[in-house]
Structure formats: C-alpha cells, structure tokens
Amino acid sequence: MKGKKQTLGEFIIKNQDAFKFSSGELSSLLNSIRLAAKVVNHEVNKAGLVDIIGAYGDTNIQGEDQQKLDVYANNTFIQTLTRRNIVCGIASEEEDHFITINSIDQNHQNKYVVLIDPLDGSSNIDVNVSVGTIFSIYRRITPVGTPVQLADFLQKGSEQVAAGYVVYGTSTMIVYTTGDGVNGFTLNPAIGTFYLSHPDIKFPEDGSIYSVNEGNYLDFPLGVKKYIKYCQEEFENRPYTSRYIGSLVSDFHRNMIKGGIYMYPKGSRNPDGKLRLLYECNPMAFIAEQANGKSSDGYRRTMDVIPIELHQRVPFFCGSKKMVTKLEDFMKKFGE
Numbered sequence: 001m002k003g004k005k006q007t008l009g010e011f012i013i014k015n016q017d018a019f020k021f022s023s024g025e026l027s028s029l030l031n032s033i034r035l036a037a038k039v040v041n042h043e044v045n046k047a048g049l050v051d052i053i054g055a056y057g058d059t060n061i062q063g064e065d066q067q068k069l070d071v072y073a074n075n076t077f078i079q080t081l082t083r084r085n086i087v088c089g090i091a092s093e094e095e096d097h098f099i100t101i102n103s104i105d106q107n108h109q110n111k112y113v114v115l116i117d118p119l120d121g122s123s124n125i126d127v128n129v130s131v132g133t134i135f136s137i138y139r140r141i142t143p144v145g146t147p148v149q150l151a152d153f154l155q156k157g158s159e160q161v162a163a164g165y166v167v168y169g170t171s172t173m174i175v176y177t178t179g180d181g182v183n184g185f186t187l188n189p190a191i192g193t194f195y196l197s198h199p200d201i202k203f204p205e206d207g208s209i210y211s212v213n214e215g216n217y218l219d220f221p222l223g224v225k226k227y228i229k230y231c232q233e234e235f236e237n238r239p240y241t242s243r244y245i246g247s248l249v250s251d252f253h254r255n256m257i258k259g260g261i262y263m264y265p266k267g268s269r270n271p272d273g274k275l276r277l278l279y280e281c282n283p284m285a286f287i288a289e290q291a292n293g294k295s296s297d298g299y300r301r302t303m304d305v306i307p308i309e310l311h312q313r314v315p316f317f318c319g320s321k322k323m324v325t326k327l328e329d330f331m332k333k334f335g336e
C-alpha cells in the first residue's frame with residue numbers, strides 16, 4: 001500500500017485554509033460531529049445485543065413513534081455540539097423547536113447553526129438495516145451577540161456552508177462537503193479512526209437505478225408514474241434496476257456511487273412529500289450538487305426553495321444529473 005492513509009482529523013485541518021470563512025470554528029464543529037458519530041455508531045452497533053430497541057413511547061412532532069436510539073442519537077449530537085460551544089443554535093428533526101446555545105462568558109458569540117436528523121430511517125433499526133445521521137450547517141444571519149432566531153434556520157439550502165451524513169452500514173462512513181467537492185471517510189472500528197476512503201466522490205452523469213417506495217405508486221403524480229414506466233420500459237439501456245432500502249442515507253449513498261435517482265414524491269397521504277426540507281433534502285441536495293449530481297422538487301432546484309417552517313416537507317428527487325433532468329421533463333409534460 002502506498003503512503004499513509006489520511007485520517008478525517010488530518011483532512012479537516014489540512015483543508016481548513018481552503019474554506020473561505022476559515023477561522024478554525026468550522027473545523028472544530030466538524031470534529032465534534034466526528035466524535036458524536038463515533039459514539040452513536042458504537043450504540044447503533046449494539047442495538048441487536050441489548051434491549052434498547054423498540055418504540056420508546058414518545059411520538060415526535062411528525063406523529064411518528066420515536067425509538068430509543070433516536071433519542072440517544074439526538075441527545076448525543078446535541079450534547080456534543082453544545083459542550084464545545086461553537087454553535088449558537090441547533091434544530092433537530094426530533095425536537096419541536098430550535099435550541100439556543102449560549103454560555104455566560106460567550107454571550108452569543110458563536111456564528112454557526114446546525115440542523116440535524118440524528119437517526120434517519122430509524123424504522124430499520126430493529127431489522128438490522130442501515131440507518132444514518134444527516135447534518136446541515138449555516139452561518140447565522142442575525143447579528144452575533146444576540147440570541148439566535150428562527151430566521152437563522154430558515155435559510156435557503158444554497159446558503160449552506162457544509163453538509164454531510166453518517167451511514168451506519170456494513171461499514172460506518174462520514175461523507176461531507178464544505179462546498180469544495182465531496183469526500184468520504186470509513187471508520188476503522190478497531191481503533192476508532194475515520195480514514196479517507198472515497199476522495200472526491202462524483203455521481204455518474206447517468207445511472208440505471210431508481211429508488212422509490214413503489215407501494216405508493218397509485219398515489220403518485222402522473223409525471224412520476226410515467227417516469228417510473230419509462231424506467232421499466234425495455235429500450236436501449238432500460239429497464240433500470242429498482243433498489244429501495246427505505247433509509248435515505250443508504251439509498252442516496254448507493255446511488256451516488258453507482259448512478260441512480262432517489263424519489264419521494266407527494267401523494268394524498270403525504271401532500272408535500274414525506275422528507276423534510278431542512279433536515280434531509282437540503283443537506284443531501286448540497287452533497288449531490290457538489291458531487292456533480294442534481295436535486296429537485298420536480299420543478300425547481302431543492303436548494304432554491306424558500307423555507308417557511310422548521311419541519312417543512314417537500315417532494316424530493318435527487319441523484320444522477322441526467323436522471324433527475326429526465327424526471328423533471330416528465331413532470332413538466334404530465335404534471336400532477
């Protein structure tokens with residue numbers, strides 16, 4: 001093997017100066033996410049061994065059952081980010097309201113806000129299928145020295161300064177971008193270190209995998225139905241392959257490596273789609289674009305959607321550029 005593999009910690013420091021707002025704080029923030037990811041990974045890996053799986057009893061703001069690991073992951077990320085005192089606010093998919101972070105000596109001096117889905121795809125936990133963490137980082141827009149406001153969280157995705165995910169899969173990986181391409185790091189569990197394993201990841205321009213919950217087919221907009229039929233047609237390099245794990249992070253990750261499209265359209269049960277703009281769609285859209293892919297709500301760029309509330313949902317189509325563009329063509333032609 002040639003040379004020593006770069007660790008995530010080394011990579012963060014080395015690339016700090018390339019980041020346009022560089023002051024070391026973003027590096028520190030990414031390091032705290034790295035730490036929390038390791039802690040959560042340890043717990044996720046034990047899920048089958050100890051009696052911590054199953055519904056916790058709480059119901060989150062979207063009316064879904066929370067499971068113990070969701071709560072654990074939520075608390076771990078919030079505590080880790082809070083203790084380092086580098087962010088001024090956190091919004092989590094598991095919390096109704098955003099959290100203001102301040103310490104007396106700091107007096108609201110921190111510049112970054114973090115939005116996080118601490119454990120996405122959590123219904124997969126008790127069947128031993130991959131889950132993930134998704135995070136999104138912005139600079140606050142209200143003045144430093146004052147308490148963080150809702151407006152600091154309701155920024156367009158195009159304003160993100162960093163975004164990433166952790167996939168707790170056959171290997172545990174962190175994949176992230178600070179707006180200068182996408183890099184992936186794989187955890188060596190024996191020593192608890194992430195190594196750069198996937199430098200400068202790019203979506204293939206076109207792909208042959210489509211990922212959608214086809215059980216909802218009858219409920220889909222006509223444009224999506226027609227697109228799915230197009231994927232299934234026997235012509236040129238079609239039919240495409242259908243692959244759906246039901247964990248956004250894993251479905252996205254596979255499609256980014258192999259070439260494909262992920263779709264969560266709206267339907268009568270999910271009139272705005274199921275996925276959350278701020279915690280799930282925007283961070284994935286930022287990573288997708290940085291990896292030469294594309295993300296859309298069917299008609300417009302995901303990262304141009306103006307957020308109006310923290311837990312807002314949007315239809316989501318994300319993946320290889322040519323596939324997402326083709327889906328948009330079908331939406332334009334056949335609509336709802």
Ligand code: AHM
Nearest residue numbers: 119120121122123213246247248249
């Ligand atoms: P969650 O945030 O409650 O875990 O839901 C998000 C998950 C995504 O990871 C996944 O792609 C999608 O929901 C699957 O939904 P469905 O079971 O309706 O296909």
Ligand code: MG
Nearest residue numbers: 093117120121
């Ligand atoms: Mg989620």
